[in-house]
Amino acid sequence: MDALVLDGSRGAECRDALAALHRALAEAGYTTEVIPLRERTIAPCRGCFGCWVKTAGECVIDDEGRQVARAIARCDLLVYLTPVTFGGVSFELKKVLDRMIPNISPFFARVRGETHHQRRYRKTPRVIGLGILSQPDREAERVFKTLVERNGLNLRTPCTAAAVVTPESDLGATASALVKAVA
Amino acid sequence: MTAEKRALLLVGSPRGIGHSTSDRLGSIVLDALKSRDVDTEKLHVHAAMDSPTALESALAAIGAADTVILSLPLYVDSFPAPVIAFLERIVQQRIGAGRARVFVIIQCGFPEKEQNATALAIAERFAAEAGWSWLGGVGLGAAEWQHKDVALALAPLAEAIANGTAVPQPVLRRAMPAWLYRFGGNVMWRLAARKHHATRSLRARPYDS
Ligand SMILES: Cc1cc2nc3c(=O)[nH]c(=O)nc-3n(C[C@H](O)[C@H](O)[C@H](O)COP(=O)(O)O)c2cc1C
Secondary structure, rough: OOEEEEEOOOOOOOHHHHHHHHHHHHHHHOEEEEEEHHHHOOOOOOOOOOHHHHHOOOOOOOOOHHHHHHHHHHHEEEEEEOOOOEEOOOOOOOOHHHHHHHHHHEEEEEEEEEEEEEEEEOOOOOEEEEEEEEOOOOOHHHHHHHHHHHHHHHHOOOOEEEEEEEEOOOOOHHHHHHHHOOO | OOOEEEEEEEEEEOOOOOOOOHHHHHHHHHHHHHHHEEEEEEEEEEHOOHHHHHHHHHHHHHOOOOOEEEEOEOOOOOOHHHHHHHHHHHHHOOOOOOOEEEEEEEEEEEHHHHHHHHHHHHHHHHHHHHOEEEEEEEEEEEEHOOHHHHHHHHHHHHHHHHHHHOOOEEEOOOOOHHHHHHHHHHHHHHHHHOOOOOOOOOOOOOOOO
């Protein structure tokens, strides 16, 4: 089983959480690839929908965003690791999530009574969201968890799990619980 | 001397000014403010993030405005990435802190306007962290397909925005029934593919291992 960690940190703020995730994933038998997104040149989505109607399944921008989208399509477990930013994900992570829509189909589907898209691939990865906050913030935590769950609906993932940690949190326990939740 | 009111529209779509639904909707409110003698200006967030000088002048324009209207498309349940980076700069540099007021318009492709709720909550968190006062936000579904109704619903919001009071929720009916949207949308993708001479089947799986 392959896990892909998208590291959306700007510096070292997610370092300890990343180490804890690494251990929890290894214990659960995953082979883990980490992509430090700040080191990758990935242009923002242009909103052209070329990935749906021109070069179906692939973004029209030929940069490292394509390789990340490919890795996402092939992994079993996708992990968002990110500083919680206004309750959402960081710019570094979001630049990749916006470029992930080639991996879903343009065609619509009804999911839990709402409009979403059909899957493009037979298999879609499970999703874990681990958000880092410098201090406890109930509302930011609520928004972050909702966001990960809502993303799961759009990506048509079989299941999601999300948590937010602060410097006081037990990182090892949180990481293990997240990995277990999507087993 | 009477202080002039200044409102700034931030367009948060990569399609930019003149080409995006975000611009069209934000402009309805901006034009209504203009007709109330508010000084208005428009900025494209993605263009501001393209160069340090563009960013500096965009931040200066925000610093000079008392009201900011942020209009953006829903991207994966949140904001387009460059908008996040832009808003982080505003917070870091304390631009407009304790002074600016913000009204947010978020519109999504899907017909259910409720799908904007998470992004609206993110916008409200931004306002709190920036020290801006929150006038409110509106989420719209399938607004690309709604013109007259939306204009009639959004323009009256300018009164509350100009007065700096909480903006009431506009009354808007759904652009179309969700089933019709899904059916029509599926047809539309096929037509678009033909128009663009798509190089592969729309269901292609280029990343299958
Ligand atoms: C990368 C990307 C992600 C999107 N994510 C969503 C989404 O999560 N939910 C939704 O309803 N529409 C989504 N959309 C559709 C846009 O919100 C919609 O087309 C919008 O009207 C575009 O507005 P604009 O012309 O101002 O860019 C997405 C579009 C793109 C390009």
